[in-house]
Amino acid sequence: MTPKPIIRCAIYTRKSSDEGLDQSFNSLDAQHEACAAYIASQRHEGWKLVPDRFDDGGLSGGNLDRPALQRLLAEIDAGRIGMVVVYKIDRLTRSLADFGRLVERLDAKGCSFVSVTQAFNTATSMGRLTLNVLLSFAQFEREVTAERIRDKIAASKKKGLWMGGTLPLGYDSHPDSQRRELVVNPIEAEAVVDLFTLYDRLGNLRLVELEATRRGLLSKALASPSGRRTGGFPFTRGQLHYLLTNPVYIGRIRHKDQSYPGLHPAIIDAALWDRVQAKLIAASARPRGRSATPIEPRVLMGKLRDETGDHLTPTHTKRRGRRFAYYVSNRLITGGTDPAGWRLPAEALEASIRQIIVAHLRKSAAGHSLLTQPEASGAVDLGRRADALADRVESEPAFVGSILSSGTLAPDKLQLVLDPGVIAADLKVPVTALSDRLLRFSCPFALRRRGVETRIIAGEMIPAPDEVLQRILAEAHLWACALRNGRSLTAIAREVGHSEPYIRTRIPLAFLAPKVQAAILDGRQLPDISVAQLIRDCIPMDWAAQARLFGIA
Numbered sequence: 001m002t003p004k005p006i007i008r009c010a011i012y013t014r015k016s017s018d019e020g021l022d023q024s025f026n027s028l029d030a031q032h033e034a035c036a037a038y039i040a041s042q043r044h045e046g047w048k049l050v051p052d053r054f055d056d057g058g059l060s061g062g063n064l065d066r067p068a069l070q071r072l073l074a075e076i077d078a079g080r081i082g083m084v085v086v087y088k089i090d091r092l093t094r095s096l097a098d099f100g101r102l103v104e105r106l107d108a109k110g111c112s113f114v115s116v117t118q119a120f121n122t123a124t125s126m127g128r129l130t131l132n133v134l135l136s137f138a139q140f141e142r143e144v145t146a147e148r149i150r151d152k153i154a155a156s157k158k159k160g161l162w163m164g165g166t167l168p169l170g171y172d173s174h175p176d177s178q179r180r181e182l183v184v185n186p187i188e189a190e191a192v193v194d195l196f197t198l199y200d201r202l203g204n205l206r207l208v209e210l211e212a213t214r215r216g217l218l219s220k221a222l223a224s225p226s227g228r229r230t231g232g233f234p235f236t237r238g239q240l241h242y243l244l245t246n247p248v249y250i251g252r253i254r255h256k257d258q259s260y261p262g263l264h265p266a267i268i269d270a271a272l273w274d275r276v277q278a279k280l281i282a283a284s285a286r287p288r289g290r291s292a293t294p295i296e297p298r299v300l301m302g303k304l305r306d307e308t309g310d311h312l313t314p315t316h317t318k319r320r321g322r323r324f325a326y327y328v329s330n331r332l333i334t335g336g337t338d339p340a341g342w343r344l345p346a347e348a349l350e351a352s353i354r355q356i357i358v359a360h361l362r363k364s365a366a367g368h369s370l371l372t373q374p375e376a377s378g379a380v381d382l383g384r385r386a387d388a389l390a391d392r393v394e395s396e397p398a399f400v401g402s403i404l405s406s407g408t409l410a411p412d413k414l415q416l417v418l419d420p421g422v423i424a425a426d427l428k429v430p431v432t433a434l435s436d437r438l439l440r441f442s443c444p445f446a447l448r449r450r451g452v453e454t455r456i457i458a459g460e461m462i463p464a465p466d467e468v469l470q471r472i473l474a475e476a477h478l479w480a481c482a483l484r485n486g487r488s489l490t491a492i493a494r495e496v497g498h499s500e501p502y503i504r505t506r507i508p509l510a511f512l513a514p515k516v517q518a519a520i521l522d523g524r525q526l527p528d529i530s531v532a533q534l535i536r537d538c539i540p541m542d543w544a545a546q547a548r549l550f551g552i553a
Helices: 027-041 067-077 096-108 125-158 186-202 205-215 237-244 270-284 346-366 379-395 397-403 420-427 467-484 489-496 500-511 514-522 531-536 543-549
Strands: 007-015 047-049 054-057 083-086 112-115 171-173 182-184 252-255 258-261 304-306 312-319 322-329 343-345 404-409 413-418 440-450 453-458
Touching (some): 007 067, 027 083, 096 112, 125 252, 186 237, 205 237, 346 397, 346 440, 379 420, 467 489
Parallel strands (some): 083 112
16 A cells, blocks of 8 residues: 655644733644644644744734744745644634735645634635635624724724823823823923923924923833833924824824813913914925025026927926926926926926036036137136136026026937027137037936936936935844844844834845945935835846846946
8 A cells, every 4th residue: 555645734823912922821832732633633644743833923814924924934935844734714814815825825835724623625626715705704804893993992082081002291191000091290291381382482393303402301201011112312393293283282182183072181271282283384384395595496488398399388386385396398288188298397407407507517618628719828717717607507596597598308318508698708708719519418318206206317427325225224234234143133123113024124235236335325326216116126136137227337
């Protein structure tokens, strides 16, 4: 008689909460014992239990981001597991979509799935159908439970109860754990009153931030049940804005966009609260993001055309009280719809053209190509005047409209024509002496999208360091070094205040090609490269391929 082939079986157990996991025999042990007994009963079929345990305690079945499950899937992908045994199917997942992907992944590796208490096997089509039905009900139960909890929280907040969350500065939980109320912390309450009074007097979050730091006012220091401490740091503007708009300080409980009378006492009186809110609303209506020397949005009006010959017309729109200026192909303004029409951010376009003209003037001066017939005797003085003209273009944004005669934009090229009269007057030479290469020139032109931001790439690339990219790259090296020194990912995450998945997805950046890392540090990376792209896209292992992918020569 031919012996049955050996089927290596792995037991997967999961429990949603941490409750009871510290007991000597907990729910995970009970699940494992039942599954082990089932595997023993199938010994005649060649089933054999592997020694490794795959236990996820205190983790939800709503997603697949679980350490033990990921370890189990890695074993399955390596071909070392032929059967996954669970106590119930919802121990593996409560999501129908995730379950479908898991079954496909198991089938691809010749691995089956068995539920001990429900006696289903995914090796058969009927087993898959029944499992899908049961899993649909498990997911429905989870969603109904979540909806019931949300309704209970909303009803409790309407009654003025504190339903948990981060304690606001100025309040502590009630000593009686059965009473869902806040009690005033007198020392912290004084700090809250100081912050409201400061904003009432200064009317500026930045000034309040500086003054609060000078006075030593700190955010609320908290300790989690695991002993991790948070807070106790100087306020940021975002934290100050949240604090100043939190209705808890006038004795109300917020739920989404509504607030209800709370059971706790107020710290701030209504008159001070109303004054602060009025000033915050007024401040939010003020335009943001303007530079110290803003470029006039109409400075290039009538100067530019697109590749079809259509004028680029200045226009603007308002969103949330802010004005955004654009140069738009005229046919789009007059009612037409053309996918090839241009819509460019005005300030970015003007700044790019100003930068191109400055670089062109300096390059022409250095290459002695200002005049049709250069003269050696006056070359030094002429070069100085050209540099002075470039300085004027750079320091006077409105002057761009005077020195530029016309320009044409195409999908990959920008052609510019400079005004010979303006240049001749500044260089103190006859118009007829100016070189045609000085007056007419072209340069590369392209648009790059980075999230919702549109960047104009024109002329020669000038190094532009990306502080976010540089910071994440430095952190990735520190975390990778800590791992090599024996620190666990959990310890690193606890120390730096990030989640484990956050750190896990960013540590690989420390192993990018040296050329790519050097380009990021020098600011020579492509403008559309972002952290999201680096951690989302499939980056090749080969360093040369990485350099080609990110446009690093």
